[in-house]
Amino acid sequence: MKAIVWQGVNKVGVENVPDPTLLLPTDAIVKITSTAICGSDLHLLDGFIPSMEKGDILGHEFMGEVVEVGKAVKKLKVGDRVVVPFNISCGVCDYCVRGMYSACDNSNPNHRMAEALYGATSGGALFGYSHMYGGYAGGQAQYVRVPFADVGPHKIESDLKDEQVLFLTDIFPTGYQAAENCNIIPGRDVVAVFGTGPVGQFAIRSAYMLGAAHVIAIDRVPERLRMAEEAGAQTINYEQEDVLLALREATGGRGPDHVIDAVGMEAHGHGPGAALDKLQQTLKLSFDRITALRWAIQSCAKGGTVSLPGVYGGLVDKLPMGAAFAKGLTWKMGQTHTHRHIYPLLSRIEAGEIDPSFVITHRASLDEAPELYKTFRDKQGGCIKVVLNPWA
Ligand code: NAD
Numbered sequence: 293m294k295a296i297v298w299q300g301v302n303k304v305g306v307e308n309v310p311d312p313t314l315l316l317p318t319d320a321i322v323k324i325t326s327t328a329i330c331g332s333d334l335h336l337l338d339g340f341i342p343s344m345e346k347g348d349i350l351g352h353e354f355m356g357e358v359v360e361v362g363k364a365v366k367k368l369k370v371g372d373r374v375v376v377p378f379n380i381s382c383g384v385c386d387y388c389v390r391g392m393y394s395a396c397d398n399s400n401p402n403h404r405m406a407e408a409l410y411g412a413t414s415g416g417a418l419f420g421y422s423h424m425y426g427g428y429a430g431g432q433a434q435y436v437r438v439p440f441a442d443v444g445p446h447k448i449e450s451d452l453k454d455e456q457v458l459f460l461t462d463i464f465p466t467g468y469q470a471a472e473n474c475n476i477i478p479g480r481d482v483v484a485v486f487g488t489g490p491v492g493q494f495a496i497r498s499a500y501m502l503g504a505a506h507v508i509a510i511d512r513v514p515e516r517l518r519m520a521e522e523a524g525a526q527t528i529n530y531e532q533e534d535v536l537l538a539l540r541e542a543t544g545g546r547g548p549d550h551v552i553d554a555v556g557m558e559a560h561g562h563g564p565g566a567a568l569d570k571l572q573q574t575l576k577l578s579f580d581r582i583t584a585l586r587w588a589i590q591s592c593a594k595g596g597t598v599s600l601p602g603v604y605g606g607l608v609d610k611l612p613m614g615a616a617f618a619k620g621l622t623w624k625m626g627q628t629h630t631h632r633h634i635y636p637l638l639s640r641i642e643a644g645e646i647d648p649s650f651v652i653t654h655r656a657s658l659d660e661a662p663e664l665y666k667t668f669r670d671k672q673g674g675c676i677k678v679v680l681n682p683w684a
């Protein structure tokens with residue numbers, strides 16, 4: 293079959309690889325009908341996630357048709373149309389039972405590798421996301437092996453198009469969980485969202501769904517800011533304005549009640565803004581690339597939440613910890629527990645509350661994917677979300 297493989301830092305290619313086969317009685321094989329490129333794939337492209345090997349198949353946002361099931365699979369049958377969460381979870385460990393699917397204790401055979409690399413186990417496994425996350429082949433391919441097939445895949449029985457349900461696999465639940473973690477007081481709270489990539493776009497819409505009185509979105513890419521405005525958000529271009537001042541002005545001096553960092557560790561290292569510049573001079577601190585997280589902490593109102601769907605790896609230094617402490621902030625972060633959001637969010641799609649396909653700007657074949665990885669990484673050509681058809 294055809295698949296997108298990691299060929300080294302900044303190198304992604306299309307290769308012919310063996311079709312997957314059932315390895316365990318709890319597996320299913322899914323023929324992929326739609327798959328997407330995610331901001332998280334950029335960390336792999338950039339070489340920020342250790343334990344990738346040349347030839348690893350990429351992709352963790354995919355859906356398709358079940359073509360084979362192992363003997364122990366009870367809920368799925370050949371022909372079922374399914375969306376598959378990006379996390380692989382056993383469904384029976386203490387974490388899964390408590391709905392913390394991304395912290396699954398049983399799906400990642402390499403959790404000791406994660407512990408050695410990060411000083412902590414990352415929890416569960418992921419499709420197409422390096423050996424420390426289990427080394428499972430991803431879904432930017434024509435077929436994929438899906439472990440724990442009775443746990444993750446969710447059947448789509450309505451006639452919704454792939455593009456309307458595909459993002460239940462990751463970015464819609466991720467944006468939603470980021471907003472849910474803020475415990476928004478409906479009709480009152482103001483939420484700021486740093487980063488208007490696909491995750492930020494769903495965080496903005498989810499914040500409104502959960503009752504936010506006002507949402508402010510921050511980025512520098514005009515097409516992305518425009519898409520945020522279409523959802524009703526006020527926007528700030530951080531290259532044109534001092535973000536911290538603008539957020540204060542927009543909130544009567546209080547700051548946003550909650551702040552979502554949908555950027556992560558690859559934030560552009562632009563100036564920290566006048567207030568942080570001053571702090572830097574006074575405390576003689578040095579700043580690096582985590583601008584969005586610092587802005588989030590500095591801008592958030594007293595008692596607010598800083599919610600991080602954006603991915604961080606390794607060490608982060610020079611955080612304005614004093615500001616976080618003084619304001620009594622709550623921090624929430626981590627991988628999304630995708631499984632628990634699929635049914636409620638699918639119900640919202642079916643009810644017509646949201647059509648997630650709004651975020652798609654590029655549709656292509658697997659052969660075009662290597663080029664589109666770069667287009668998406670560089671935010672060129674108005675690119676916000678790429679969906680691939682493995683059979684085109
Ligand atoms: P993306 O790269 O398309 O979007 C990031 C956006 O942040 C871009 O529009 C960029 O211009 C903007 N940005 C960069 N620096 C900024 C700054 N200093 N201030 C404000 N905006 C800034 O990626 P995406 O697909 O939207 O994903 C966003 C993050 O969410 C990534 O880190 C990704 O890995 C993560 N993610 C996490 C989970 C999870 O389970 N927690 C799931 C999916 C994605």
Ligand code: ZN
Pocket residue numbers: 330331332333352353378462463
């Ligand atoms: Zn993703």
